[in-house]
Amino acid sequence: MQTAEKTLDEILALAAAHFKVPRERLTPDGDFFKALGIDSLQTLDLLTKLENHFHVELPDYELQGVSDFRTLAGKIQARL
Amino acid sequence: MQKFKGQTLSWDSKSGIIELALHRKPCNELGSLSLGELEKFATALADLERDAHALIIYSQLKSGFCAGADLRELYQRSQDMEMSEAVRGVRDFLERIHRVLNTLDAAPLTTIAAVHGVTFGGGFELALACDLIIADKMARFCFPELRLGLIPGFGGIPRLKRDLGNAVVRDLLLTGRSFNATKAQQIGLVSQVVAEGETLRAARATAVQLGKFARQTAVTAKKFIKPIPLDELRREIDLFCELFPRPAVQAGLKKFVESTDVQPYLP
Numbered sequence: 470m471q472t473a474e475k476t477l478d479e480i481l482a483l484a485a486a487h488f489k490v491p492r493e494r495l496t497p498d499g500d501f502f503k504a505l506g507i508d509s510l511q512t513l514d515l516l517t518k519l520e521n522h523f524h525v526e527l528p529d530y531e532l533q534g535v536s537d538f539r540t541l542a543g544k545i546q547a548r549l
Numbered sequence: 550m551q552k553f554k555g556q557t558l559s560w561d562s563k564s565g566i567i568e569l570a571l572h573r574k575p576c577n578e579l580g581s582l583s584l585g586e587l588e589k590f591a592t593a594l595a596d597l598e599r600d601a602h603a604l605i606i607y608s609q610l611k612s613g614f615c616a617g618a619d620l621r622e623l624y625q626r627s628q629d630m631e632m633s634e635a636v637r638g639v640r641d642f643l644e645r646i647h648r649v650l651n652t653l654d655a656a657p658l659t660t661i662a663a664v665h666g667v668t669f670g671g672g673f674e675l676a677l678a679c680d681l682i683i684a685d686k687m688a689r690f691c692f693p694e695l696r697l698g699l700i701p702g703f704g705g706i707p708r709l710k711r712d713l714g715n716a717v718v719r720d721l722l723l724t725g726r727s728f729n730a731t732k733a734q735q736i737g738l739v740s741q742v743v744a745e746g747e748t749l750r751a752a753r754a755t756a757v758q759l760g761k762f763a764r765q766t767a768v769t770a771k772k773f774i775k776p777i778p779l780d781e782l783r784r785e786i787d788l789f790c791e792l793f794p795r796p797a798v799q800a801g802l803k804k805f806v807e808s809t810d811v812q813p814y815l816p
Contacts, residue, residue: 510576510612510613510616510666510667513667513689513727514666514687516689517686517687517688517689517729518687520729520731521686521687521729521731526728526729526732528724528726529691529726529727530724530725530726
């Protein structure tokens with residue numbers, strides 16, 4: 470199983486590429502809604518992108534209240 | 550009418566393939582305007598189907614296939630009248646959309662929903678009325694109605710039950726969670742998963758293939774394998790109308806309509 474740090478790093482890279490935001494603007498503890506400038510529907514896009522990349526299924530209710538990449542990475546890591 | 554361009558949808562028919570394109574922003578929410586144009590399409594279909602073997606339904610919007618019923622319109626309309634009148638209005642709307650979806654469901658041609666992005670609630674139910682669902686890998690399906698204190702009202706439960714096992718239906722319905730195209734294919738809901746932006750191309754290729762077979766045989770096979778659960782569909786309308794006046798539903802709708810949360814679509 471890959472490390473939590475690698476998972477976090479891949480999420481940051483994926484989010485930056487998908488929403489066309491410079492990677493250096495994204496920080497592990499930053500608010501991804503603000504950093505990516507995304508709304509609720511785009512959040513589902515991000516979730517789908519992550520599920521496809523990591524080959525996991527993450528129920529969207531687990532994302533309620535999650536707004537930083539590190540916590541998101543923890544949720545993904547728990548299903549790898 | 551061979552061709553139509555409306556405010557919420559358009560259609561065209563070429564080489565035996567009818568294409569119905571949805572284009573009401575932000576994500577093809579189904580309200581009274583969309584319903585009126587869907588009814589127009591259902592009427593036109595009687596003529597169109599004479600020269601066609603396939604129908605493709607897709608969205609021209611990047612946001613997705615369809616986010617479901619127009620909840621803002623539903624809520625605002627119900628605020629302007631007595632509850633008993635509002636329930637009558639809801640029942641009328643449901644009966645009209647059921648007629649449209651039953652027409653699509655039973656149409657004597659093969660129907661394909663080519664979906665991407667958000668395919669939620671009524672949008673999911675529209676796809677379920679079709680014979681095949683082709684999804685791009687970013688498509689997401691969900692029945693979020695329970696978070697509003699409701700059940701799906703456009704035929705979702707009976708049609709899902711027709712196609713899938715009861716345990717899967719319970720999971721989708723009772724958790725209200727959304728799931729992606731890969732999962733949808735695993736449970737047998739989606740027939741093909743394609744790359745982003747490729748659904749229409751894949752649907753057209755499938756429609757061309759369908760045209761190679763004897764049409765009457767295809768119609769007979771469809772009628773044999775895809776019965777319309779009319780009794781359950783009627784019961785669904787009754788249940789929806791029983792639930793609608795409950796304070797929890799009105800509070801759920803109000804919360805949704807007035808929400809400024811960043812995640813209002815997440816159950």
